[in-house]
Amino acid sequence: MRISALAERTGVPLATVKYYLREGLLQPGILTGATQARYTEDHVHRLQVIKALTSAAGLPLQKVKVILGLIDDPGGDLFSALGQAVASLPPYRSDSEPEYPRARALLERIGQIYDPGYAATAQLEHALEATEEAGMGMTDERLQVYAQQIRGIAEFDLQRMEGSELSPIEYAVLGTALYEPVILAMRRLAHQDIAAKRLGPPG
Amino acid sequence: MRISALAERTGVPLATVKYYLREGLLQPGILTGATQARYTEDHVHRLQVIKALTSAAGLPLQKVKVILGLIDDPGGDLFSALGQAVASLPPYRSDSEPEYPRARALLERIGQIYDPGYAATAQLEHALEATEEAGMGMTDERLQVYAQQIRGIAEFDLQRMEGSELSPIEYAVLGTALYEPVILAMRRLAHQDIAAKRLGPPG
DNA sequence: AGTATTGGATACCAACACTATCCAATACAA
DNA sequence: TTGTATTGGATAGTGTTGGTATCCAATACT
Numbered sequence: 001m002r003i004s005a006l007a008e009r010t011g012v013p014l015a016t017v018k019y020y021l022r023e024g025l026l027q028p029g030i031l032t033g034a035t036q037a038r039y040t041e042d043h044v045h046r047l048q049v050i051k052a053l054t055s056a057a058g059l060p061l062q063k064v065k066v067i068l069g070l071i072d073d074p075g076g077d078l079f080s081a082l083g084q085a086v087a088s089l090p091p092y093r094s095d096s097e098p099e100y101p102r103a104r105a106l107l108e109r110i111g112q113i114y115d116p117g118y119a120a121t122a123q124l125e126h127a128l129e130a131t132e133e134a135g136m137g138m139t140d141e142r143l144q145v146y147a148q149q150i151r152g153i154a155e156f157d158l159q160r161m162e163g164s165e166l167s168p169i170e171y172a173v174l175g176t177a178l179y180e181p182v183i184l185a186m187r188r189l190a191h192q193d194i195a196a197k198r199l200g201p202p203g
Numbered sequence: 204m205r206i207s208a209l210a211e212r213t214g215v216p217l218a219t220v221k222y223y224l225r226e227g228l229l230q231p232g233i234l235t236g237a238t239q240a241r242y243t244e245d246h247v248h249r250l251q252v253i254k255a256l257t258s259a260a261g262l263p264l265q266k267v268k269v270i271l272g273l274i275d276d277p278g279g280d281l282f283s284a285l286g287q288a289v290a291s292l293p294p295y296r297s298d299s300e301p302e303y304p305r306a307r308a309l310l311e312r313i314g315q316i317y318d319p320g321y322a323a324t325a326q327l328e329h330a331l332e333a334t335e336e337a338g339m340g341m342t343d344e345r346l347q348v349y350a351q352q353i354r355g356i357a358e359f360d361l362q363r364m365e366g367s368e369l370s371p372i373e374y375a376v377l378g379t380a381l382y383e384p385v386i387l388a389m390r391r392l393a394h395q396d397i398a399a400k401r402l403g404p405p406g
Numbered sequence: 407a408g409t410a411t412t413g414g415a416t417a418c419c420a421a422c423a424c425t426a427t428c429c430a431a432t433a434c435a436a
Numbered sequence: 437t438t439g440t441a442t443t444g445g446a447t448a449g450t451g452t453t454g455g456t457a458t459c460c461a462a463t464a465c466t
Contacts, residue, residue: 003443015425018444023423028444035431035443048336054423056333061423079398086391091261091384112396120395124388130259131381133251135369138385145359146382147389149352154393156348158401166338176394178334179349180387182341185327186350187386188289188379190357192323193315195285198361206412218456221413226454231413238412238462257454264454 003029006039010047017047025050025065049174057177059089067173074169085173087119091126100125102132109140110147153183206232209242213250220250228253228268252377260380270376277372288376290322303328312343313350356386 007014020026026046029037046068053059053067067085074081100116103125107114115121131137138146157175164171210217223229229249232240249271256262256270270288277284303319306328310317318324334340341349360378367374 013425016423019424022445031444033432033443035445036433037444045338048338052333052337052339056330060421082398083395086394091259107392112392113399115395118392118395120388120391124385124392127259127381127384127388130255131377131385134255134377134381135248135251136255136374136377136381138382142359142363146356146386147393149355150386150389151393152352153349154390154397156345157394158397160345171339172394174334174337174339176391178330178337178339179341180390181330182327182334183349183353183386183390184383185323185330186353187357187383188323189310189315189321189327190350190354191289191360191375191379192286192318192321194357194361196316216456219454222455225414234413236412236463238414239464240413263452 001039003037003039006043006047009044010051012047012051020047020050020061023061023065025061025068049170052174052178056181057089059177063089067177071167071170071173074167081169082172083118085169086176089173089177091123097122097125102128106143106147110144110151204242206240206242209246209250212247213254215250215254223250223253223264226264226268228264228271255377255381259384262380270380274370274373274376277370284372285375286321288372289379300325300328305331309346309350313347313354 001009003017004014007017010017012020017026021028026043029039029043031037049068050064053064054061059067067089070081070085098116100121103121104114106124106128107121128138157179161168161171161175166174204212206220207217210220213220215223220229224231229246232242232246234240252271253267256267257264262270273284273288301319303324306324307317307319309327309331310324331341360382364371364374364378369377
């Protein structure tokens with residue numbers, strides 16, 4: 001298909017498709033002449049993934065580019081590629097402290113590996129720090145409850161990863177980035193539901 | 204304290220404090236003369252909240268302003284003020300469709316109120332839509348597992364709300380915005396933990 | 407008396423994600 | 437064949453966001 005058809009199929013404006021090509025997020029089409037190129041279903045899929053990552057997950061294009069790069073070429077070590085891919089998801093933490101005491105305490109309490117090299121460890125530390133700074137520190141009890149429920153979700157996620165037809169990187173990144181908004185929306189709705197049933201509906 | 208002390212105490216650059224004053228996120232200090240004003244611990248707290256909402260939760264200042272406004276003056280109806288406050292958290296959905304079929308199906312299946320007027324309903328719909336568009340649609344089974352675990356978290360949250368010393372709005376907004384990054388980081392770390400224990404550590 | 411700091415105003419800045427315009431070459435339709 | 441539409445490619449411009457930086461005269465503090 002031609003570039004205009006690609007734009008129409010995906011709902012992405014033509015000028016934006018060109019922009020993504022310029023930025024290297026989208027592979028160029030196959031040139032069929034000096035001023036014509038053909039695009040495939042792969043391009044459609046790629047654009048859908050970009051759309052999902054930018055608009056649904058809210059990632060900046062720079063990060064999307066990194067992730068797409070890892071999907072295309074995970075390199076040798078799957079485990080570290082997974083880590084890198086997930087590390088390029090927000091929130092971004094460029095620092096790498098030697099120690100993250102809040103995260104460490106929590107992870108040790110719940111019996112999980114504490115590794116300051118994981119990007120998510122820094123994310124957790126800073127998230128916990130932010131709750132404290134705002135005067136909303138989380139009690140041990142709360143963290144325990146959260147950890148247990150979240151573990152339930154994560155275990156399910158990993159079970160399902162093995163049977164997926166997508167590449168593990170793609171599955172992991174998209175599953176992390178795209179399911180997170182679902183989780184948050186569900187929590188908010190559960191709050192509303194419980195509050196409505198308890199406090200009575202708005203009126 | 205003077206403005207420079209305020210900046211130092213909170214770690215926010217002086218120019219930025221002035222900027223927040225300009226933008227109306229921070230109340231002006233009490234003038235003690237034509238070129239002097241005093242700031243209080245309330246200003247410190249306010250700045251900490253702004254910092255938490257912008258840097259940890261990643262909110263744009265505009266939204267922070269709305270939330271601070273609701274904290275300061277929730278108006279008459281607590282339930283709708285809570286809804287409004289949470290609605291001003293990302294992801295932002297300006298549309299208000301009459302129907303959100305994916306969200307509706309899910310909520311009915313798990314026995315929760317379906318109300319297209321809740322902002323989170325639109326968020327859920329779009330999040331689910333994005334998973335489908337990227338070829339990562341969630342199965343009923345997965346949604347069921349997620350819903351159950353999340354419900355556990357939300358029920359705990361609501362229990363604890365009643366005994367809080369903060370205003371309900373402040374508790375709800377900060378609890379939503381600040382605990383979300385914690386939840387996401389914990390899920391990512393749980394993934395890493397399970398993967399490491401199953402696939403073997405990086406090496 | 408002299409230095410430092412203040413509130414307040416204004417100007418400037420870079421990053422981000424597009425959007426628009428222009429071009430000559432070419433595809434395609436009549 | 438003639439004319440219109442579309443293409444790849446380049447370049448320039450846009451609006452928003454979240455600040456920084458600079459300047460000022462007035463005023464604190466020492």
